[in-house]
Amino acid sequence: MMKHKLNTGELTSKLAAPRELTQAERALAEAEPALRERLSRYEAQDELLAALPQPRVSADTIGRILSATTQAPAHKQPRFSRRRLGWSALAIGLALVIMLSSTGYAAAQSLPGDTLYAVKRGYEQVRLGLTFNQEQKAAYQQSLWLTRQAEAQRVLQLGRQGVQVELEGVLEQDASGQWSVSGVPVTLDAGADWAPGMHVQLHGAVEGNRIRVREVQPNGDPNAVVTPQGDTHRYGQTPAAATAQAGGTPEANEAESTSSPSGEQSGSGNPRKGQINGPKSGGPNN
Amino acid sequence: MNKEGQDALFAELFSSYRQPIYHYLYRLLGSFEAAEDILQDVFVRAYRALPGLAPDANHRAWLYRIATNAARDHFRRQKLRQWLPLRDEEDGAHEKMADEGYAGESAGPSLELSLDVQHALEKLPLHYRETLLLYSVQEMTTAEIAGVLGIGQSAVKMRLLRARELFRQVYDEA
Numbered sequence: 001m002m003k004h005k006l007n008t009g010e011l012t013s014k015l016a017a018p019r020e021l022t023q024a025e026r027a028l029a030e031a032e033p034a035l036r037e038r039l040s041r042y043e044a045q046d047e048l049l050a051a052l053p054q055p056r057v058s059a060d061t062i063g064r065i066l067s068a069t070t071q072a073p074a075h076k077q078p079r080f081s082r083r084r085l086g087w088s089a090l091a092i093g094l095a096l097v098i099m100l101s102s103t104g105y106a107a108a109q110s111l112p113g114d115t116l117y118a119v120k121r122g123y124e125q126v127r128l129g130l131t132f133n134q135e136q137k138a139a140y141q142q143s144l145w146l147t148r149q150a151e152a153q154r155v156l157q158l159g160r161q162g163v164q165v166e167l168e169g170v171l172e173q174d175a176s177g178q179w180s181v182s183g184v185p186v187t188l189d190a191g192a193d194w195a196p197g198m199h200v201q202l203h204g205a206v207e208g209n210r211i212r213v214r215e216v217q218p219n220g221d222p223n224a225v226v227t228p229q230g231d232t233h234r235y236g237q238t239p240a241a242a243t244a245q246a247g248g249t250p251e252a253n254e255a256e257s258t259s260s261p262s263g264e265q266s267g268s269g270n271p272r273k274g275q276i277n278g279p280k281s282g283g284p285n286n
Numbered sequence: 287m288n289k290e291g292q293d294a295l296f297a298e299l300f301s302s303y304r305q306p307i308y309h310y311l312y313r314l315l316g317s318f319e320a321a322e323d324i325l326q327d328v329f330v331r332a333y334r335a336l337p338g339l340a341p342d343a344n345h346r347a348w349l350y351r352i353a354t355n356a357a358r359d360h361f362r363r364q365k366l367r368q369w370l371p372l373r374d375e376e377d378g379a380h381e382k383m384a385d386e387g388y389a390g391e392s393a394g395p396s397l398e399l400s401l402d403v404q405h406a407l408e409k410l411p412l413h414y415r416e417t418l419l420l421y422s423v424q425e426m427t428t429a430e431i432a433g434v435l436g437i438g439q440s441a442v443k444m445r446l447l448r449a450r451e452l453f454r455q456v457y458d459e460a
Contacts, residue, residue, distance in 0.1 A: 013440070016447035017421065017428050042450055049422035052400055054309045061322045062304070068326060069300075069333040070293055139290035146297050170301060182301060 011035060018043050056174055062183035063153030070146045091130040094123075111151050113163035145169060145182075152184045152211060161206055168201040185210040292336045299345055300329060306424060307353050313419050314357045316408045324360055328353045347433040350424070354416055354434060361412060406457040414449035421446055 014025055015038055021029070029035040107119035124144055131137045145168045152165045169182025173196045179188045181200060187210045188194055204213040307328060311321040331352050339348065407415055413435075420431045428446070432439045 013443050013447055016443050016450060019425075020428060041454065045450055045453065046422045048403060049418070050425065052313070052403060052423065054305065055312050055318060055321075057304055057308045057325065058322065061325060065300070065304075065326050065329045068330050069296065136288070136290055139288075139294040142294040142297055143290060146293070183304075 008032075008035070012038070015039050015042060018046065053175075057183065059153060059156070059180065059183050059185050063150060063157065066146060066150040066153065070143065070150070087130055087132065091127060094126060094130075111155055111158075111160075111163075112165045113155065113160050149182050149184055155206055156185070156209055156211070159206075159209075161208075163206045164203065165206065165211055166201070166203055167211065169199070171198040171200050172196055181211075187212045188216075189213075296329075296333055296336055299332065299349060303346065303349050304329070307349060310350065310419055310424055311353060311357060313404070313407060313423060314354075314412075314415060315360065316404060320360060324353070324356050327356045331356065344430070344433060346426075347430050350420065350426075350434045351436070357416075358412065403457070406453055409456040410449060410452055414445060414452060417442060417445040418449040418453060 011025060011028060012035070014021060015029060015035065018039060021039075026039075029039045103116065103119070107116040107123065110116040110120050128137065128140060128144075131140055148165070148167050149169055152167050155163050155165060167181050167184055167186075169184070171194060172180045172182070173194075174180070179186050179194065181202065186202070186204065187207065198218060201217040202211075202213050203215050204211040206212075304325065308321055308325050311324050311328075312318060315321050315324065328349070332349060335352070339345075407419070410418065416435065417431060420426045420434060421428070426434070428439050428442045431442045435442065437445075
């Protein structure tokens with residue numbers, strides 16, 4: 001029961017936001033033909049506007065924005081915790097040696113396929129290793145993902161065919177079925193049940209204006225790797241080596257992997273693996 | 287918040303909101319190119335303003351406020367007349383939407399219908415268009431919209447009411 005009776009003017013104003021009407025207000029509106037017609041019209045407007053197609057941000061724009069923000073030179077300056085002075089001093093020393101030298105600067109600007117790229121990655125690993133605060137470490141790791149995404153965008157823009165790249169981010173699919181990882185266009189072969197929204201780490205090579213994926217690792221499960229053909233094996237191993245280590249045939253392993261009632265592989269608690277291996281468990285060979 | 291924390295927060299915001307804000311800007315401006323330019327402007331502004339952001343700030347409302355202000359600046363700069371039909375861009379929009387497969391989507395309205403709706407939106411005064419898009423397309427509450435636009439909640443409802451009636455009028459005339 002409403003505390004006070006709404007007049008038509010008050011109720012009309014409330015009708016403008018149909019989702020926020022209380023049951024009592026809705027019932028009042030439904031009882032009055034003119035208000036009922038108005039409510040119905042407004043709800044139809046909401047439905048029409050909400051269903052409008054959503055254009056997608058182009059990969060080029062994503063690359064430009066990342067370059068203009070997180071890739072700006074000011075953000076290359078390393079920051080260190082004051083807690084562990086000894087380690088920090090060492091890290092600062094390393095950072096100065098690397099960043100202030102012309103080689104270091106060139107390395108910091110390098111892209112996959114450049115000679116100095118290994119120096120840049122090595123520096124990142126050293127800095128990551130010397131960051132002991134878990135929160136800072138996670139934040140730095142995340143900034144590295146952004147760097148990888150920006151690098152991938154850049155090598156695609158430059159058209160460096162065949163260059164190997166690493167990428168981590170969220171798997172997305174547009175209306176035409178094309179895949180991308182956090183805005184970076186990728187090519188995934190059929191054979192595994194890729195699901196939009198999965199957080200993945202992948203290795204691949206530039207092919208045309210996309211990254212052709214060689215292998216994908218679902219984030220949070222460091223032991224599982226899915227190749228474009230849908231094979232699952234330990235990260236860093238070939239599928240054949242994984243099969244040999246497990247002591248069975250690929251078919252036997254596949255059968256074992258689908259024996260779990262949940263559809264997940266044994267030895268992993270990652271719920272995404274069930275999605276990745278979905279076609280196997282429901283496929284004709286099982 | 288240190289710089290790395292800011293970068294991490296920015297990465298999260300960019301990942302979550304770049305698509306809906308782009309959609310909002312496109313519906314507001316009626317041009318893909320302008321929406322992409324303003325989107326870049328929005329995230330660069332956000333990145334610069336991030337260090338001064340209150341820890342308990344509503345990130346979504348904050349970003350949409352930046353986007354709305356950036357769009358208003360764009361209109362001011364370009365001195366666009368809001369009721370002027372963007373004929374040149376209509377054709378481009380038609381082609382781009384078709385290229386991106388919108389025409390084949392069965393769940394949403396047809397391409398023709400979408401363009402009619404867009405034309406009707408472009409005929410609304412900017413402050414009505416903002417309010418209607420934030421409520422109906424971005425599915426914000428009137429309280430959130432009040433935060434984005436910097437006006438009271440009752441003023442939001444009044445704008446929404448007028449925007450709906452005007453939208454109906456121009457859409458029916460089209």
